[in-house]
Amino acid sequence: MAKEKSLYLKRNDGRKFDEVRPITAKVGIVPSADGSASFETGGTKAIAVVRGPRTLHPQHKQDPRTGILRVSYGMMPFSVTDRIRPGPNRRSEEISKVSEWALNSVVDLSEFPNTVVDVFIQIPQADAGTRVAGINAAAIALAHAGIPMKEMVSAIGVGKIDKTLVVDLDKYEDSDFHDGEGSTDIPVVITSRTKKIALLQLDGKISVPELKEAIELAKKTCEEILKVQMKALKEANRSEGKKK
Amino acid sequence: MSETLIPNLQKEKIIEYLSEGKRLDGRRVEDYRDIEVEMGISKNAESSVRVKIGKTEVLAGVKLGIAVPYPDSPDEGTLMTSAELHPLSSQEFEIGKPGIDSIEIARVIDRGIRESGLIDVKKLCIKEGEKVWQVFLDIFTINDDGNLLDVAGLAGLIAIGNAKIPIYNEKEGKIDYETPAKDHLPINEDVASFNMTFHKIGNSIVADVSKEEEAISDYRLSIAMGDNKGEPRITAMQKGKSGAISAEDMENILKLAEDKWKELFPKIKKYAFGK
Amino acid sequence: MLKDYRFSRKETMSKDTRQMVIPGEVIIKGNEYLPGEGAYRDGEEVVAGRYGIANIVEKHVRVIPVSGAYYPRRGNTIIGTIADITFNGWLIDFGGAQNAFLPVAEVPRYINRNELREFLDFGEAVVVKVWDVKSRGIDASMKMRGFGKIEGGMIINVNPYKVPRIIGKEGSMVKMIKDATGCDITVGQNGKVWISGKSIDKEVATKEIVEFIVDNSTIAGLTEEVEKFIKKKGLSFNKVEIIEENTDEDKE
Numbered sequence: 001m002a003k004e005k006s007l008y009l010k011r012n013d014g015r016k017f018d019e020v021r022p023i024t025a026k027v028g029i030v031p032s033a034d035g036s037a038s039f040e041t042g043g044t045k046a047i048a049v050v051r052g053p054r055t056l057h058p059q060h061k062q063d064p065r066t067g068i069l070r071v072s073y074g075m076m077p078f079s080v081t082d083r084i085r086p087g088p089n090r091r092s093e094e095i096s097k098v099s100e101w102a103l104n105s106v107v108d109l110s111e112f113p114n115t116v117v118d119v120f121i122q123i124p125q126a127d128a129g130t131r132v133a134g135i136n137a138a139a140i141a142l143a144h145a146g147i148p149m150k151e152m153v154s155a156i157g158v159g160k161i162d163k164t165l166v167v168d169l170d171k172y173e174d175s176d177f178h179d180g181e182g183s184t185d186i187p188v189v190i191t192s193r194t195k196k197i198a199l200l201q202l203d204g205k206i207s208v209p210e211l212k213e214a215i216e217l218a219k220k221t222c223e224e225i226l227k228v229q230m231k232a233l234k235e236a237n238r239s240e241g242k243k244k
Numbered sequence: 245m246s247e248t249l250i251p252n253l254q255k256e257k258i259i260e261y262l263s264e265g266k267r268l269d270g271r272r273v274e275d276y277r278d279i280e281v282e283m284g285i286s287k288n289a290e291s292s293v294r295v296k297i298g299k300t301e302v303l304a305g306v307k308l309g310i311a312v313p314y315p316d317s318p319d320e321g322t323l324m325t326s327a328e329l330h331p332l333s334s335q336e337f338e339i340g341k342p343g344i345d346s347i348e349i350a351r352v353i354d355r356g357i358r359e360s361g362l363i364d365v366k367k368l369c370i371k372e373g374e375k376v377w378q379v380f381l382d383i384f385t386i387n388d389d390g391n392l393l394d395v396a397g398l399a400g401l402i403a404i405g406n407a408k409i410p411i412y413n414e415k416e417g418k419i420d421y422e423t424p425a426k427d428h429l430p431i432n433e434d435v436a437s438f439n440m441t442f443h444k445i446g447n448s449i450v451a452d453v454s455k456e457e458e459a460i461s462d463y464r465l466s467i468a469m470g471d472n473k474g475e476p477r478i479t480a481m482q483k484g485k486s487g488a489i490s491a492e493d494m495e496n497i498l499k500l501a502e503d504k505w506k507e508l509f510p511k512i513k514k515y516a517f518g519k
Numbered sequence: 520m521l522k523d524y525r526f527s528r529k530e531t532m533s534k535d536t537r538q539m540v541i542p543g544e545v546i547i548k549g550n551e552y553l554p555g556e557g558a559y560r561d562g563e564e565v566v567a568g569r570y571g572i573a574n575i576v577e578k579h580v581r582v583i584p585v586s587g588a589y590y591p592r593r594g595n596t597i598i599g600t601i602a603d604i605t606f607n608g609w610l611i612d613f614g615g616a617q618n619a620f621l622p623v624a625e626v627p628r629y630i631n632r633n634e635l636r637e638f639l640d641f642g643e644a645v646v647v648k649v650w651d652v653k654s655r656g657i658d659a660s661m662k663m664r665g666f667g668k669i670e671g672g673m674i675i676n677v678n679p680y681k682v683p684r685i686i687g688k689e690g691s692m693v694k695m696i697k698d699a700t701g702c703d704i705t706v707g708q709n710g711k712v713w714i715s716g717k718s719i720d721k722e723v724a725t726k727e728i729v730e731f732i733v734d735n736s737t738i739a740g741l742t743e744e745v746e747k748f749i750k751k752k753g754l755s756f757n758k759v760e761i762i763e764e765n766t767d768e769d770k771e
Binding site: 249250251252253254255257260261264266268270 | 642671722723727
């Protein structure tokens with residue numbers, strides 16, 4: 001993958017450059033919710049809970065043409081080594097918004113005017129890539145909640161460590177590698193059917209050809225992610241029973 | 245819309261059945277649902293736990309940080325407890341600032357730990373007047389199916405009981421998370437207590453309420469009980485909701501609390517301190 | 520059950536061709552198919568527009584949801600509680616996205632506008648029909664037979680998507696439970712079930728049978744298992760012919 005000699009020739013945890021960490025996904029983890037799922041990649045754990053459609057208050061925020069999707073992302077205080085104060089902060093507010101845009105590109109709430117569908121994403125344990133894990137969980141939870149969606153979305157963090165393209169950066173690659181060109185982190189969300197880019201952020205230094213290559217790598221990897229999401233949904237224990 | 249609306253006929257039915265000593269889910273008035281405990285929710289925490297009682301589920305985690313001690317206690321570490329009754333766990337919890345329910349739970353749990361002297365705060369002093377360990381206990385609700393207070397209290401106790409102190413690198417003045425922690429938080433196990441909440445519904449006193457029972461109760465009384473040489477000792481109490489307690493009910497609740505404590509406390513100590 | 524029948528479109532009518540699909544997944548190819556609820560056309564393909572069971576009847580393709588919040592549809596029977604009283608009707612909380620409105624003109628007898636509370640008071644339970652679902656709200660009616668205020672008994676909450684299993688084909692499952700416990704059972708499509716009998720113990724037994732059905736709704740031979748469960752509870756019933764309950768598609 002590397003064109004010139006890169007300083008990052010072997011991954012810190014022994015993975016291949018295009019290899020994701022072990023993934024697990026589970027549906028229906030919060031019995032009182034309308035939809036819920038967990039998604040774990042290596043040391044990163046995300047849960048997503050969907051509530052709604054339900055009436056949006058205050059009334060002046062309602063839209064008579066469609067329901068509204070509202071996403072809130074947060075990290076639990078004990079999810080990282082340096083404790084995070086509970087409640088929203090600037091980082092979580094921004095991630096909530098970009099996640100909302102990504103999910104909204106496939107969700108269709110026109111059947112439910114004046115309502116809101118809330119998506120709560122929480123990170124109990126973080127090891128880089130929390131927003132993409134959160135979006136993967138949220139897409140499963142939205143589907144589980146029976147929300148009309150044109151297609152699914154799958155998310156992955158791709159990146160460039162010095163000159164080497166890698167997928168699914170861990171904390172070392174994301175924040176502790178500073179040699180050469182350093183670390184470039186690119187969270188990407190790909191729609192499952194039309195293969196469009198529903199979220200793209202970048203932080204680092206990268207050439208145009210390398211970026212194109214990185215996006216192709218993201219698309220390829222999202223196929224793998226989609227398989228896991230699909231499997232979780234298809235195998236979801238359908239006897240969820242009593243609604244509490 | 246956001247409150248659990250229980251129809252009158254349901255209220256009457258619950259009360260009528262309780263008067264026969266029975267509950268709609270098959271339990272007796274004094275029964276707790278099954279307790280499940282899973283450790284290690286976050287590898288980045290000093291300890292973390294998932295506690296489920298029935299379908300009510302709470303996560304709790306402990307983090308340690310370095311802080312300047314309070315001027316009136318220059319050689320004592322500090323404790324800070326927060327609870328989020330997160331809207332993901334119930335349709336009744338609102339988005340935004342922590343409501344009074346979150347604050348009440350955090351304060352009740354904080355008092356139970358602080359006032360009992362569970363943590364030996366003197367041993368959390370790094371340099372008198374300058375640096376002490378600050379203990380953060382954070383509680384996060386996942387699913388509310390009634391009796392969050394007891395589930396959160398238990399999760400908090402287990403998280404504190406299992407927490408380890410990370411290595412502090414004095415030269416660099418920061419915590420070294422690379423070296424595995426060895427020492428447990430200095431705990432005075434003898435004063436550990438378990439919070440039990442009883443609700444008055446109709447003429448009955450009910451333990452570990454379901455969501456439906458919780459919604460129709462007149463009042464609740466929470467009692468944190470610890471061990472004093474084999475005898476129960478109360479370390480914290482909190483009465484909630486607008487009903488008032490008669491002398492007879494008070495007797496009954498205390499009796500029930502003692503019985504439940506004898507049954508559950510050994511198990512709970514095992515979860516919290518591994519013995 | 521999860522058999523992929525994308526390319527074998529001849530056998531789409533039989534029961535075993537029900538297939539779980541996720542949003543964006545191709546259900547079937549061919550211009551002759553008509554996408555219905557929960558499905559859409561994209562070129563040659565008919566694609567799932569939500570998660571659920573793909574169902575093809577004749578050339579009509581739809582996706583039947585299996586989970587999520589209950590959203591009322593016209594003609595549904597729902598059970599709810601009076602949450603508020605306005606000058607011209609009642610607001611009913613049925614556990615949905617919003618309250619349903621029962622206008623004073625939609626009750627079986629003439630009610631004077633200042634006597635609304637005497638007819639239906641706060642906290643009283645009703646079984647009503649969903650009359651209309653509009654962007655501004657849900658209208659209910661209790662003018663027809665079998666609808667009205669409910670008194671006594673208990674109400675339990677179950678997953679609304681399991682309601683067809685509780686009812687059984689042509690009501691056979693409900694009939695078996697009624698037979699065994701002597702309790703009346705009214706199943707709301709919003710997942711609320713009203714159970715009313717001679718004693719609470721009988722009502723609780725009925726509740727447990729209903730919950731057993733919901734918890735075991737996906738197992739093979741559910742009817743037999745329910746029979747066993749009923750016998751285990753020391754109850755008996757006249758053996759009626761149970762038509763093996765079909766699932767989600769006979770909801771409406």
